[in-house]
Amino acid sequence: MLENLPIVEGDPLWALLGQFQADQREHKIDLLVGVYRDETGKTPVMQVVQNAEKKLAEEAESKVxxxxxxxxxxxxxxxxxxxxxxxxxxxxxxxxxxxxxxxxxxxxxxxxxxxxxxxxxxxxxxxxxxxxxxxxxxxxxxxxxxxxxxxxxxxxxxxxxxxxxxxxxxxxxxxxxxxxxxxxxxxxxxxxxxxxxxxxxxxxxxxxxxxxxxxxxxxxxxxxxxxxxxxxxxxxxxxxxxxxxxxxxxxxxxxxxxxxxxxxxxxxxxxxxxxxxxxxxxxxxxxxxxxxxxxDPTPWLAELTVYRERVRNLREALGEALSAIGAPASLQVITQQKGMFSLLPLSIQQMDLLKEKHAIYGMQNGRINIAGLQQSEVAYLANALVDVLQ
Ligand SMILES: Cc1ncc(COP(=O)(O)O)c(C=O)c1O
Structure with missing residues (x-):
């Protein structure tokens, strides 16, 4: 059976993640995986989830x-x-x-x-x-x-x-x-x-x-x-x-x-x-x-609102930073988009350059996870995007 084992290409996301982890540059930025990150770069367990898990553990109902x-x-x-x-x-x-x-x-x-x-x-x-x-x-x-x-x-x-x-x-x-x-x-x-x-x-x-x-x-x-x-x-x-x-x-x-x-x-x-x-x-x-x-949705929805607003604020800040340096309109539409992702109008070569020259990691098709960004990195990203577009 195993003589028929095909050579299957691995998932490009995980390959890029491996490269990110091996990258020694301190200012590197990971905009790869589609998960929410807070301002410290962590993907926390929501407080409401922690509370629910404690309750479930205490009740230890049954695993049937x-x-x-x-x-x-x-x-x-x-x-x-x-x-x-x-x-x-x-x-x-x-x-x-x-x-x-x-x-x-x-x-x-x-x-x-x-x-x-x-x-x-x-x-x-x-x-x-x-x-x-x-x-x-x-x-x-x-x-x-x-x-x-x-x-x-x-x-x-x-x-x-x-x-x-x-x-x-x-x-x-x-x-x-x-x-x-x-x-x-x-x-x-x-x-x-x-x-x-x-x-x-x-x-x-x-x-x-x-x-x-x-x-x-x-x-x-x-x-x-x-x-x-x-x-x-x-x-x-x-x-x-x-x-x-x-x-x-x-x-x-x-x-x-x-x-x-x-x-x-x-x-x-x-x-x-x-x-x-x-x-x-x-x-x-x-x-x-x-x-x-x-x-009891109120506390959960309040935490979710914090998540949503963080991503929205990052988008706005990135839009302002791009506009301040006269970035092309094709980049500034980032502020109109919704959710965690944006697709940058960059070629594979430009995404590679973003990684090699600026230590910014996004998917090769141009997708970046806005939630992976920290406010302190916004101006750096904006300048790097304009640089690779030139
Ligand atoms: C558009 C879309 N659909 C479905 C999923 C799958 O979600 P789950 O992690 O719950 O399987 C994802 C996850 O990234 C997604 O982006």
């Missing part, structure tokens, strides 16, 4: 298996967080998954079972893991451009590429804080996506991994809620990794919103069959923590 759908109360809470107090809550069928990645795969497996010829339409640029997940589920992936004009999503190019999509294809959109561009649709543009899906008979699939990192938890779910109100079928993959800082606890949900709720029983059974054939039941700890946070 939960249901195949996972932690049912947690699922109900996430559904409310995603959809708000909407009558559409009755239309969703939700199961707990192994993080947002697990949710993407479970939904991919569901599509592959029910509609194997459906193409997944993915943004370009997009989240690097979408294609391998969907292809591993046996689905075909095609892309449409996700560009912007002066910071506003260029819908014309999206729809020009999506003209090729056929009835039943899946339109995979990021709920908020698009990874890697930080360019999100306006509410009017979400309506245009809804109209397009209705006209072309496409199924929207919303990957929402950063709810609360853009404008607010409700505003960041506005696009999803609009689609849920208007469409007969919406697929959702949601993650608690970022907005609760539960990364390694692998906490998320897969949700299907249907017009006909009589489909929920067979749908749930099929979703459970899919997970049973993979990892059986999802891990409980993250969902138990998240459940406590959702039960």
């Amino acid at each position: 298996y939960k249901m195949l759908s996972g932690h049912l109360e947690f699922n109900d809470h996430v559904a409310k967080f995603l959809l708000g107090e909407s009558k559409k809550l009755a239309s969703q069928c939700t199961i707990q998954t192994v993080g947002g990645t697990g949710a993407l795969r479970v939904v991919g497996d569901l599509v592959a079972k029910l509609s194997p010829n459906a193409v997944i339409w993915n943004t370009d640029p997009g989240y690097l893991n979408h294609r391998p997940i969907m292809e591993a589920a046996g689905l075909t992936v095609k892309t449409f451009r996700w560009g912007h004009k002066d910071g506003v999503l260029d819908l014309e190019s999206c729809f020009a590429d999506l003209k090729e999509a056929k009835e039943g294809d899946i339109l995979l959109l990021h709920g908020s804080c698009h990874n890697p561009t930080g360019v999100d649709p306006t509410l009017a543009q979400w309506q245009q996506f809804a109209d397009f899906c209705k006209a072309q008979k496409l199924v929207p699939f919303i990957d929402i991994a950063y709810q609360g990192f853009g404008d607010s938890p409700d505003a960041d779910a506005a696009g999803l809620r609009l689609l849920a109100e208007q469409m007969d079928l919406v697929l959702v993959a949601a993650s608690c990794s970022k907005n609760m800082g539960l990364y390694c606890e692998r906490t998320g949900v897969a949700m299907v919103i249907t017009k006909d709720t009589s489909q929920h029983v067979p749908l749930r059974t099929l979703l459970e069959r899919i997970t049973r054939g993979n990892y059986s039941v999802p891990p409980n700890h993250g969902a138990a923590v998240a459940n406590l946070l959702f039960s």
Whole structure:
């Protein structure tokens, strides 16, 4: 068997991280991994999570298996967080998954079972893991451009590429804080996506991994809620990794919103069959923590607001620093973008130069994690960006 072992290219992110760690320059800056960092460069465990973990440890309830759908109360809470107090809550069928990645795969497996010829339409640029997940589920992936004009999503190019999509294809959109561009649709543009899906008979699939990192938890779910109100079928993959800082606890949900709720029983059974054939039941700890946070959301939302504002302040400071040194407009749009990521308008060679000459590490495609920055590094980064662009 092992004589057939292929030489598989490693993940470029981890290779760059290795280079960063080996770099001896004291002023080096890591803008690589998509995790929140505080002003000291740490990714802390939220205070509310620490409190919840103490409570769970004291209660030491039981480690007995939960249901195949996972932690049912947690699922109900996430559904409310995603959809708000909407009558559409009755239309969703939700199961707990192994993080947002697990949710993407479970939904991919569901599509592959029910509609194997459906193409997944993915943004370009997009989240690097979408294609391998969907292809591993046996689905075909095609892309449409996700560009912007002066910071506003260029819908014309999206729809020009999506003209090729056929009835039943899946339109995979990021709920908020698009990874890697930080360019999100306006509410009017979400309506245009809804109209397009209705006209072309496409199924929207919303990957929402950063709810609360853009404008607010409700505003960041506005696009999803609009689609849920208007469409007969919406697929959702949601993650608690970022907005609760539960990364390694692998906490998320897969949700299907249907017009006909009589489909929920067979749908749930099929979703459970899919997970049973993979990892059986999802891990409980993250969902138990998240459940406590959702039960008394005020302190959690206050901590999340601090996170969101730190990232927003960094964006603003970077925008001001760029404007002060007369940086081109293509760099200054960073202030209009949402969430942790921005995609710099730099070539692979310019990203290499940023690393070699200035010890600033971003992804080769130009993605940087704004949250990896400290206020004291903003001016240095702005000058380095202008330098490599020249
Ligand atoms: C757009 C997007 N979707 C999904 C995920 C997966 O999240 P999780 O860590 O919960 O698997 C990420 C994580 O970076 C992401 O950026």
